[in-house]
Amino acid sequence: MTGSRVVALGHYQPERVLTNAELATMVDTNDEWIQSRVGIKERRVAAPDEQVDEMAWRAAEKAIANAGLDKAEIDYVVVATCTAIDRSPNIAARVAARLGLGHPAAIDINTACSGFSHAVATADHAIRAGAASKALVIGVEKLTDFTDWTDRTTCVLVGDGAGALVLVAGDQPEVGPVVWGSVPEMSDAVRIEGDGKFAQNGQSVFRWTTTQLPAIAKEVCEKSGIAPEELGGVVLHQANLRIIEPLAKKLGAINAVVARDVVESGNTSAASIPIALSKLVERREIPVGAPVLLFGFGGGLSYAGQIIRCP
Numbered sequence: 001m002t003g004s005r006v007v008a009l010g011h012y013q014p015e016r017v018l019t020n021a022e023l024a025t026m027v028d029t030n031d032e033w034i035q036s037r038v039g040i041k042e043r044r045v046a047a048p049d050e051q052v053d054e055m056a057w058r059a060a061e062k063a064i065a066n067a068g069l070d071k072a073e074i075d076y077v078v079v080a081t082c083t084a085i086d087r088s089p090n091i092a093a094r095v096a097a098r099l100g101l102g103h104p105a106a107i108d109i110n111t112a113c114s115g116f117s118h119a120v121a122t123a124d125h126a127i128r129a130g131a132a133s134k135a136l137v138i139g140v141e142k143l144t145d146f147t148d149w150t151d152r153t154t155c156v157l158v159g160d161g162a163g164a165l166v167l168v169a170g171d172q173p174e175v176g177p178v179v180w181g182s183v184p185e186m187s188d189a190v191r192i193e194g195d196g197k198f199a200q201n202g203q204s205v206f207r208w209t210t211t212q213l214p215a216i217a218k219e220v221c222e223k224s225g226i227a228p229e230e231l232g233g234v235v236l237h238q239a240n241l242r243i244i245e246p247l248a249k250k251l252g253a254i255n256a257v258v259a260r261d262v263v264e265s266g267n268t269s270a271a272s273i274p275i276a277l278s279k280l281v282e283r284r285e286i287p288v289g290a291p292v293l294l295f296g297f298g299g300g301l302s303y304a305g306q307i308i309r310c311p
Contacts, residue, residue, distance in 0.1 A: 002128070002170075002171060002172065002173055003124070003127070003128060003169075003170055003171075003172060003173025003174060003175060004123070004124045004127040004128065004135070004167045004168060004169055004170055004173065004174065004175050005167065005168060005170040005172070005173075005174035005175065005308075005309060005311075006165050006166070006167055006174065006175065006308050006309065006310075006311045007067045007069075007166050007167070007168050007311050008063050008064075008066035008067035008068075008165065008166045008311055009063055009066065009163065009164065009165045009166075009274065009277060009278040009281050009282075009311065010059050010060065010061070010062025010063030010064075010065070010066055010163070010164050010165075010278055011059050011062065011161065011162065011163040011164070011274060011275045011278035011279065012055050012058035012059040012062065012161060012162045012163075013044040013159075013160070013161040013162075013265065013275065014044045014045060014046040014047060014050055014055070014160055014161065015044075015047075016044060016045045016046075016047065017042050017043075017044060017045075018042060018043050018044070018045045018159075019041070019042045020034045020035070020040070020041060020042065020156070023155065023156055026149055026155075027149065027150060027151075027152045027155060027156075028152055029152045029156055034156045037240075037242070038156065038157060038240045038241060038242065038262070038267075039240065039241025039242060039244075039260075039262055039263055040156065040157065040241075040262055040263060040266050040267075041263050041264060042264055042266070043158065043159030043160075043264075043265060043266030043267075044159050044160055044161055044265060044266070045144050045159070045160055046142050046144060046160040046161075050142075050160075051085075051142070052081060052083055052084055052085070052091055052140055052141070052142050053091050053094040053095055053098065053140075054098075055140050055142070055160065055161060055162040056079055056081075056091055056094075056095045056138045056140040056162045056164070057094075057095050057098040057099065058162065059138060059140065059161075059162035059163050059164040059274070059278075060095055060099060060136055060138055060162075060164045061099070062164070063136070063164040063165055063166050063278075064099070064136070064166060066166075067166040067168075069134065069166060071099055071100060071101055071102075072101070072102045073133075073134045074099075074101055074102075074104055074134050074135070074136050074166075075102075075103075075104050075105065075132050075133055075134055075135070076104055076105045076123060076126055076127075076131075076132035076134070076135040076136070077092045077095060077096050077101070077104045077105070077106045077107075077135070077136045077138070078092060078106075078107050078108075078109060078119045078122055078123050078135065078136070078137050078138070079091040079092040079095060079107075079108050079109070079119070079138045079139075079140060080108075080109045080110075080111070080115025080116045080118060080119040080137075080138065080139045080140070080270035081108060081109075081110065081115065081139070081140050081141055081269075081270055081271075082110045082111075082112040082115065082141065082192060082269060082270065082299060083140075083141045083142045083143055083145060083146060083192075083269070084108065085145070090106065090107065090108040091108050091138075091140065092106035092107055092108050092138075093106045095136075095138065104136075105126075105131075105132065107122075109122065111270075111296075111298075111299065111300055111302040111304070112190060112269055112270065112298045112299025112300060112302065113190070113237045113239065113267075113269045113270060113272070113296055113297060113298025113299055113302075114180075114237065114270075114296035114297050114298055114299075114300070114302045114303050114304045115139060115269070115270035115296065116137070116139035116163070116270050116271070116272075116273045116274055116294070116296055117178065117180070117273065117294050117295065117296040117304035117305050117306060118178075118180060118296070118302075118304045119137045119138070119139065119270075120137050120165070120167070120175065120178075120294065120306060120308070121178035121180065121304060121306060123135035123137050123167050124167060124175040124178075124306075127167060127168075127169050128173075132169075133168065133169045134166065134167070134168045134169070135166070135167040135168075136164060136165075136166055137164065137165050137166075137167060137274075138162060138163070138164040138274070139162065139163050139164075139269075139270040139271040139272070139273060139274045139275075140161070140162035140163075140270065140271050141160060141161070141162075141268050141269040141270055141271045142160045143158040143159065143160060143198060143267070143268065143269055144158055144159075144160050146192050146196070146197050146198045147197060147198055148197040148198070148199075151197075153202060154197075154198055154199065154200065157239075157240075157266060157267045158198065158266055158267055158268075159265050159266030159267060159268045160268065160271075161265060161268045161271045161275050162271050162274075162275070163271050163272075163273070163274020163275040163276075163277065163278050164274060164278075165274060165277075165278075174308060174309035175306060175307075175308050175309075176220070176223065176224030176226070176306050176307040176308070177223040177224060177306065178304055178305070178306045179216060179219050179220045179223060179304070179305055179306070180302075180303065180304035180305070181216075181302070181303060181304075182300050182301060182302045182303070183208065183300075183301040183302075186204065186205075186208065186301035187300055187301060188201075189201045189204055189205050189208075189299075189301050190205060190298050190299040190300070190301065191299065192299075205298075205301070206240070206242070206243065208301065209239075209243050209247070209297060210243060210246060210247070213243075213247055213295070213297060213303070214247055214250040214251055216295075216303060216305070217247065217251050217293065217295055217305060218251060220293060220295065220305040220306060220307060221251075221293070221307065224291070224306070224307040226291045226307055228251050228252035228253045228254075228256075229252060229253070229254050229255055230255070230291060231253045231255065231256040231290075231291050231292065231293055231307075232255070232256055232257065232286045232287055232290025232291055232292060232310060233256050233257045233258075233259070233277075233280060233285075233286040233290060233291075233292035233293070233310060234248045234251070234253045234256045234257070234258045234259065234292070234293045234295075235259040235273050235276050235277045235280070235292060235293065235294050235295075236248070236258075236259065236273075236293075236295050236296075236297075237269075237272050237273060237295065237296040237297055237298060238259065238260075238261050238262035238265065238266075238267060238268065238272035238273070238275075238276055239262065239267050239272070239297075239298065240262065240267070241260060241262055241263065244258065244259070244260065244262065245258065245260075251293075253293070256293075257280060257285050257286050259276035259277065259279075259280060261275060261276035261279060262276075269298065269299075270296070272296075273294055273295075273296055277292070277294070281310060281311060286310045287310065288310055288311065289309055289310060290309070290310045291307050291308070291309060291310075292307065292308050292309070292310050293305065293306075293307050294306055294307070294308060
């Protein structure tokens with residue numbers, strides 16, 4: 001096989017909706033302040049007993065059902081997350097067990113907010129190398145476990161949830177080359193250290209993303225041989241509407257549907273891209289076969305992106 005293709009997606013979000021109005025009763029903030037700075041209106045919060053592997057499993061079940069696959073056919077499971085509590089077993093192994101899979105390779109990736117694009121790339125590479133034929137790729141986070149609810153600069157951002165896609169081997173590559181990297185001198189810009197809480201140097205991250213990311217996103221397009229104006233969709237990490245909208249504009253994706261799921265889901269780190277993409281596909285807002293840019297950035301400071309064909 002010469003490549004892989006995305007055949008289906010699925011997502012899961014907890015039932016509880018935490019609005020800006022409710023947050024304003026918990027910390028010194030208000031709806032206008034939050035929306036003007038990050039564009040978020042509400043976010044989902046997992047129940048105390050709702051764990052990362054459970055949310056990942058629910059999204060995976062939906063993706064596999066949408067793909068119409070026999071679970072026994074899946075031979076590679078990769079999960080992107082930075083909020084797993086246990087060091088071992090990893091989330092991928094727990095999801096494989098919940099799903100009742102056969103004997104898949106099962107690995108976790110932790111590059112925080114860029115994790116899902118890293119995971120898609122590793123699954124694509126495994127299929128291209130002949131090490132896998134059908135892969136389950138999941139992004140999942142329970143950031144609220146690591147949130148300081150007295151810090152108005154961070155607690156207004158986070159949400160919980162999971163998204164998943166199924167990749168299968170194909171005669172034609174429908175997942176383009178990955179462009180990935182990191183900025184080591186900014187490795188502490190976004191962090192969850194030890195058993196501590198989520199923290200970030202918001203201004204430095206905002207400055208870097210708004211000035212440096214457009215050129216990297218254009219490189220993703222160039223490597224895939226896709227002009228920005230040919231894109232049918234742009235799904236960036238849902239960090240901040242003030243980052244997403246200017247980046248899509250600077251890229252020149254004038255005909256693309258731009259994911260703005262951050263408004264209703266908040267920042268779900270590695271889960272944000274698959275959740276947003278799954279919703280767009282479910283609503284058929286992007287034509288089948290259209291090129292879609294996926295691009296994640298965040299903790300590390302790491303980034304990764306590729307172009308896929310919409311299933």
